[in-house]
Amino acid sequence: MALSWATEEQASRSEQIRQMTIHLFHEKGYPATSIRAIAKNLDIKSSSLYYHFQSKQDLLFDVLDRIMDELIQGLQKSVAHGQTPEEKLVAAIRFHISFHTDHQAEAFISHSELRFLSAENFRRIAEKRKRYEEIFQQVLREGVEAGVFNVPDVKVASYAILLMCTGVSSWFAEKGRLGGEEVARIHEDLILRGILKTSKGGNR
Amino acid sequence: MALSWATEEQASRSEQIRQMTIHLFHEKGYPATSIRAIAKNLDIKSSSLYYHFQSKQDLLFDVLDRIMDELIQGLQKSVAHGQTPEEKLVAAIRFHISFHTDHQAEAFISHSELRFLSAENFRRIAEKRKRYEEIFQQVLREGVEAGVFNVPDVKVASYAILLMCTGVSSWFAEKGRLGGEEVARIHEDLILRGILKTSKGGNR
DNA sequence: GTCTATAACTAGATAGAC
DNA sequence: GTCTATCTAGTTATAGAC
Numbered sequence: 001m002a003l004s005w006a007t008e009e010q011a012s013r014s015e016q017i018r019q020m021t022i023h024l025f026h027e028k029g030y031p032a033t034s035i036r037a038i039a040k041n042l043d044i045k046s047s048s049l050y051y052h053f054q055s056k057q058d059l060l061f062d063v064l065d066r067i068m069d070e071l072i073q074g075l076q077k078s079v080a081h082g083q084t085p086e087e088k089l090v091a092a093i094r095f096h097i098s099f100h101t102d103h104q105a106e107a108f109i110s111h112s113e114l115r116f117l118s119a120e121n122f123r124r125i126a127e128k129r130k131r132y133e134e135i136f137q138q139v140l141r142e143g144v145e146a147g148v149f150n151v152p153d154v155k156v157a158s159y160a161i162l163l164m165c166t167g168v169s170s171w172f173a174e175k176g177r178l179g180g181e182e183v184a185r186i187h188e189d190l191i192l193r194g195i196l197k198t199s200k201g202g203n204r
Numbered sequence: 205m206a207l208s209w210a211t212e213e214q215a216s217r218s219e220q221i222r223q224m225t226i227h228l229f230h231e232k233g234y235p236a237t238s239i240r241a242i243a244k245n246l247d248i249k250s251s252s253l254y255y256h257f258q259s260k261q262d263l264l265f266d267v268l269d270r271i272m273d274e275l276i277q278g279l280q281k282s283v284a285h286g287q288t289p290e291e292k293l294v295a296a297i298r299f300h301i302s303f304h305t306d307h308q309a310e311a312f313i314s315h316s317e318l319r320f321l322s323a324e325n326f327r328r329i330a331e332k333r334k335r336y337e338e339i340f341q342q343v344l345r346e347g348v349e350a351g352v353f354n355v356p357d358v359k360v361a362s363y364a365i366l367l368m369c370t371g372v373s374s375w376f377a378e379k380g381r382l383g384g385e386e387v388a389r390i391h392e393d394l395i396l397r398g399i400l401k402t403s404k405g406g407n408r
Numbered sequence: 409g410t411c412t413a414t415a416a417c418t419a420g421a422t423a424g425a426c
Numbered sequence: 427g428t429c430t431a432t433c434t435a436g437t438t439a440t441a442g443a444c
Contacts, residue, residue: 047421051427160394161368170315171363193399254439
């Protein structure tokens with residue numbers, strides 16, 4: 001599945017640059033990826049890249065900002081489909097993991113390259129990351145208030161759940177032993193059994 | 205707690221270089237950390253650094269290799285203290301989290317800088333990482349065989365547990381709301397409830 | 409063990425032609 | 427929108443003095 005802004009058959013040059021940037025940032029990271037290398041991979045000269053983006057920092061921000069928008073939009077949409085806190089949580093976990101298996105490069109750099117953002121750009125991305133985490137925390141809180149979740153610390157639990165699933169992008173292999181859906185089911189099971197008040201999570 | 209090779213009151217120059225390297229790699233990453241910067245922070249010239257290490261790559265490998273040794277040794281020692289699978293798992297989680305809260309920089313770079321190792325150096329570090337993961341997997345397997353753990357996929361479960369706890373180093377703040385022990389307890393609880401066979405019909 | 413000096417190279421970014 | 431050419435500054439690493 002391609003990201004929504006990349007679904008056009010003929011990707012614009014700006015979009016080609018973004019995709020190549022994501023690929024190379026994933027492979028080598030921001031500092032080790034030169035503007036020249038991005039350009040060379042697209043068969044243009046590095047100076048041409050500056051027609052589309054103001055600076056390397058600008059390109060980093062643009063890429064990360066779009067990934068965050070995609071994440072937030074997708075999570076909101078997924079959670080909205082659930083009725084109960086348990087359904088909402090499962091939907092959230094499923095979305096989070098499928099994003100991390102389907103877009104490994106995007107998911108990886110959305111964490112690893114944060115420290116290369118300028119102070120102001122970091123502030124803007126950190127805000128969106130907080131919005132994303134808060135959706136999870138809200139679902140957990142609803143479950144606690146409804147008396148179905150046993151979560152002593154919503155923030156720590158949300159970090160634990162997010163990081164466990166986020167980590168999938170570091171080991172998941174497209175052609176590995178398990179498919180994305182199996183991986184998602186294992187994680188749902190582990191998490192639900194970890195936080196549900198009854199132990200019905202195990203035999204859903 | 206300091207790492208064992210750093211307990212001497214007068215750290216050797218090589219050790220000072222390693223500590224500064226860890227600090228700067230954590231802050232900026234390998235490619236963005238210049239040999240000059242490491243040297244400057246120790247009030248020596250960059251050329252002097254080459255007396256102690258052959259190359260920047262050599263320094264990266266040396267630092268990561270020692271971190272892996274410390275992790276493996278510490279985990280083995282912790283697990284050996286437990287009698288039952290459950291005790292062993294709690295000991296393993298406690299060690300893993302305390303390492304990630306007490307040595308945030310070391311823990312962080314032991315993942316983030318892997319991709320900057322040369323092919324041969326990567327192979328050597330990856331082997332040690334595998335050894336570390338296998339200790340966790342062995343404990344989980346013992347629990348399954350003893351009939352106390354409900355873990356449908358030992359590998360995925362080990363990754364989920366490790367990554368959940370590993371992630372602590374990315375958000376844990378020394379002077380934050382929670383101490384390291386509280387964080388560890390919350391994670392132990394979440395994991396144990398997630399995998400313990402507490403009721404019948406837990407299998408899928 | 410640390411220094412000065414420097415070689416050989418690569419980086420981000422811009423000017424101006426077409 | 428892409429090119430050539432170039433500026434300035436930074437990079438790893440080495441040679442050889444002390």
